[in-house]
Amino acid sequence: xxRPVQYCLNMIKDFANFLLSQLCRKFKTFMxxxxxxxxxxxxxxxYAGEVDKIVVATWNVENLFDTVLNQSxxxxxxxxxxxxxxxxxxxxxxxxxxxxxxxxxxxxxVICLQEVENEDVARELMDxxxxxxxxxxxxxxxxDSKDRRGIDNAIISRYPISGIRYSPDGYTRGTLVxxxxxxxxxxxxxxxxxxxxxxxxxxxxxxxxxxALAVRKNVLKYLKKNPSASVVIAGDFNENFDxxxxxxxxxxxxxxxxxxGTAGDSIKFYNLISDIPPDERGSYYYARRKVWNTxxxxxVSPMMLISPENPGPDWRVSTIESGVTKVFALPEMQxxxxxxxxxxxxxxxxxxxxxxxxxxxxxxxxxxxxxxxVPEDSKKRGQK
Numbered sequence: 001x002x003r004p005v006q007y008c009l010n011m012i013k014d015f016a017n018f019l020l021s022q023l024c025r026k027f028k029t030f031m032x033x034x035x036x037x038x039x040x041x042x043x044x045x046x047y048a049g050e051v052d053k054i055v056v057a058t059w060n061v062e063n064l065f066d067t068v069l070n071q072s073x074x075x076x077x078x079x080x081x082x083x084x085x086x087x088x089x090x091x092x093x094x095x096x097x098x099x100x101x102x103x104x105x106x107x108x109x110v111i112c113l114q115e116v117e118n119e120d121v122a123r124e125l126m127d128x129x130x131x132x133x134x135x136x137x138x139x140x141x142x143x144d145s146k147d148r149r150g151i152d153n154a155i156i157s158r159y160p161i162s163g164i165r166y167s168p169d170g171y172t173r174g175t176l177v178x179x180x181x182x183x184x185x186x187x188x189x190x191x192x193x194x195x196x197x198x199x200x201x202x203x204x205x206x207x208x209x210x211x212a213l214a215v216r217k218n219v220l221k222y223l224k225k226n227p228s229a230s231v232v233i234a235g236d237f238n239e240n241f242d243x244x245x246x247x248x249x250x251x252x253x254x255x256x257x258x259x260x261g262t263a264g265d266s267i268k269f270y271n272l273i274s275d276i277p278p279d280e281r282g283s284y285y286y287a288r289r290k291v292w293n294t295x296x297x298x299x300v301s302p303m304m305l306i307s308p309e310n311p312g313p314d315w316r317v318s319t320i321e322s323g324v325t326k327v328f329a330l331p332e333m334q335x336x337x338x339x340x341x342x343x344x345x346x347x348x349x350x351x352x353x354x355x356x357x358x359x360x361x362x363x364x365x366x367x368x369x370x371x372x373x374v375p376e377d378s379k380k381r382g383q384k
Contacts, residue, residue, distance in 0.1 A: 050183050052372045054109035054159075054315075057328070058234040058298055059365035060193070060284075061099055062342060063151070064125070065117040067092050071150040076117065085345055086354045095343050096121075096128050098360050104133035106328055106367055110180050111137070112234045113154045114193040118144065122154045129156075141178035141189075148172060153191040153235065155180070163188075167218045170210030171195055175218065185230070185314035185372070190219060192235035194245075208239060212249035220267060223301060228376045230315040231301040233269065236363065241273040241281070241294040252299045256320075259302045270305060272298045272317060272368050275325040283327050283364040285339040296366045298325070308373040316373040324369040333360050340364050 065079035067089050079087040103111060103125075116122050119142045129135045141155040143166040153176040155161060160181045167175040169192070176191040192215060195207040215233065223229060233252075239245045246252045252269040253259050259270035273281055273294055282292030306312035318324045335341050341359035 050372065054182065054370050055107060055367060056110050056112075056187075056232065056234070056298065056370055057103075057106050057108040057365050057367045058112040058114075058191075058236075058296060059103075060114040060236040060296060060361060060363040061116065062344075062361040062363060063115055064095065064099070064113075064121050065092075065150075066121050070118060071148070075149050079117075091356060094358065096125055097132065098343060098358070099125055100128040100132055102328075102330070102333065102360055102365070103129055103137075104135050105330060106365060107135065108137070108367070109158045109182075110187070110189070111156055111365075112176075112189060112191040113156065114191070114236045115151045116142070116154045117150050118142075118152065119154075122156065126156050139180075141176060143174075143176055145174050146172045151193070152176075153193055155189055155191060162186075168214060169194075169218075170214040171207055175215055177218075177222075182314075187230045187232055187315050187370070188222065188226075190215060190231070190233040192233065192237060194235075194237045194239065196238050204238075205245070208237075208245045209249055212245045216250050219269075219301075220265065223267065224264075227263070228303065228313050229301070230304055230313040230370075232370075233299040234297065234366075236296050238295050241271050241297055246271065246297070250299075252297070256305055260305045262302045267302060269299045269301060270317075272300060272325045273366070275320045275368075276327065280327060283340075283366060284362065287339070296363055298366050298368050304370075306373065308371045311374050311376050313373060314375065315370045318369050318371055322369070324367075326367055328365040328367045333364065 063079070065076055065087065067080055067087055069080060070076055077083055078085050081088045113122070119140070122140055122142050126137055126140060129137055137156045137158055139157040139159060139161045141161045141164045142152060143164065145152045145166070151173070153173070155176065155178055157180050161178050162181055163179040165177050167177050169175045171194070173193050177188065179186045179188050194211045195204050197204055219231060219233060223231065237246055242254055247254065250269070251267070252271045254271055254274040256270055259268045262268045281294045283296040284293045286293055300317055303313045304316050306316060308316045333341055340362050342357065342362040343359040345354060345356050
């Protein structure tokens with residue numbers, strides 16, 4: 001009786017091995033099919049090769065504060081539920097929702113932000129962009145500034161960020177500097193928010209002049225160490241793109257030919273706002289004077305003007321004719337007369353005392369597209 005039992009056991013064992021081999025074979029076939037499908041998806045979605053262009057934006061999001069006291073001396077007390085602003089958690093969440101909606105429509109790879117109170121609100125905005133719109137901007141650069149009100153600069157990005165640092169600018173807010181890493185390339189961002197025009201004009205101009213000199217010095221210092229770097233200077237400068245502090249002091253010119261080829265201490269940066277048609281450049285409306293301003297800018301280093309087909313820095317600007325540099329102003333973001341629709345408490349006849357306009361910001365974002373260029377070292381390889 002032992003032999004038949006052993007025979008049966010051997011048969012069972014052989015059958016089990018056969019099944020296992022078939023399963024393994026089918027599993028391998030299954031994995032090959034899955035891998036092939038993923039490869040096809042990657043090819044058609046643009047991820048099989050290098051990223052060849054990115055969307056960059058800058059936006060003053062106007063007082064993105066949470067609802068609790070964070071600043072010494074109660075400088076942020078106006079952004080609490082019992083203040084004159086009646087800044088409740090519900091209103092804060094609505095503001096986050098509204099900003100997330102706009103950013104999802106821009107669909108940026110990198111966006112520089114101004115007037116962000118702290119890291120927590122920046123991360124909440126990032127989370128809302130992901131949860132409500134499926135847009136993965138998962139990397140953050142933020143440094144607490146010394147601003148009395150607590151408004152800081154920030155960068156949120158689809159790509160990793162490194163080298164985050166704070167650079168003094170002759171005023172309390174300073175400049176946020178960070179490197180966004182895309183594949184094996186990098187773009188260095190200097191994010192600025194210069195002194196506003198509120199208060200005594202001469203004093204404000206003096207402060208913005210100091211800021212322009214300080215930021216220029218810091219950028220030139222960086223470029224001397226990294227002459228082929230892709231450098232973007234972006235933010236709310238509280239100066240029109242053709243005003244003295246930007247054009248003469250910082251030397252961000254309004255003609256590409258004035259910037260191209262400049263280097264060293266004589267560098268002239270280029271302000272991409274110049275690419276936008278004159279009647280479409282306004283990003284901020286000063287209601288008291290009823291005038292449009294071009295306070296928000298994206299400025300680039302001269303080498304980024306080199307055509308992408310020629311050796312140079314990792315990233316270049318698009319042509320003027322492409323029309324990709326623009327003020328981003330969807331109809332929903334505008335008042336009836338075209339002004340930015342801010343999110344704020346207003347007094348309107350027939351409305352409750354604590355009525356809020358369900359808007360976004362008092363600034364429009366600025367958007368552009370950067371293109372990957374032929375790397376500088378390819379020129380050296382071609383000469384060997």
